[in-house]
Amino acid sequence: MSFAENLNLLPETGQLAAIKLTGPDGETGLIENIPGSQGSVRVYAWLLAKYGDLGRMAAAEGLELYAEHVADARAQPGKHPNIDRLLAIVVDGRPWGGSMT
Numbered sequence: 001m002s003f004a005e006n007l008n009l010l011p012e013t014g015q016l017a018a019i020k021l022t023g024p025d026g027e028t029g030l031i032e033n034i035p036g037s038q039g040s041v042r043v044y045a046w047l048l049a050k051y052g053d054l055g056r057m058a059a060a061e062g063l064e065l066y067a068e069h070v071a072d073a074r075a076q077p078g079k080h081p082n083i084d085r086l087l088a089i090v091v092d093g094r095p096w097g098g099s100m101t
Helices: 003-008 038-051 056-066 069-075 081-092
Strands: 018-022 028-032 097-100
Touching (some): 003 056, 028 081, 038 056, 038 097
C-alpha cells in the first residue's frame, strides 16, 4: 500500500499541535501538525499510542507506513528527517520517547 493509503487507516490527529520527541542522548525533535508534516504527525502519533515509545519494532512499522517515501529517504539522507530518525532507530535499537501536545 502507498503512504496515502496507509494514512487513511490511521486516526485523525487534527486536535494535536505537535509531537515532541526525546532521543536516548537527550536530543530533541518536534513534528508540528502543519501542512507538509501532518502525515508524519499521524504516523508518529499512531506509533506512540501503540508502542509507548519509538523502539526498533515501532520504527520498523513506521517505515512500512511511510511506504514509497523510504526509498527516497535512503537515497537522499536529510530530505525526510522523520523517516531518517526511524531508519536510525532500526539500526541503533535505542528508543526515542515522545509526547503529544
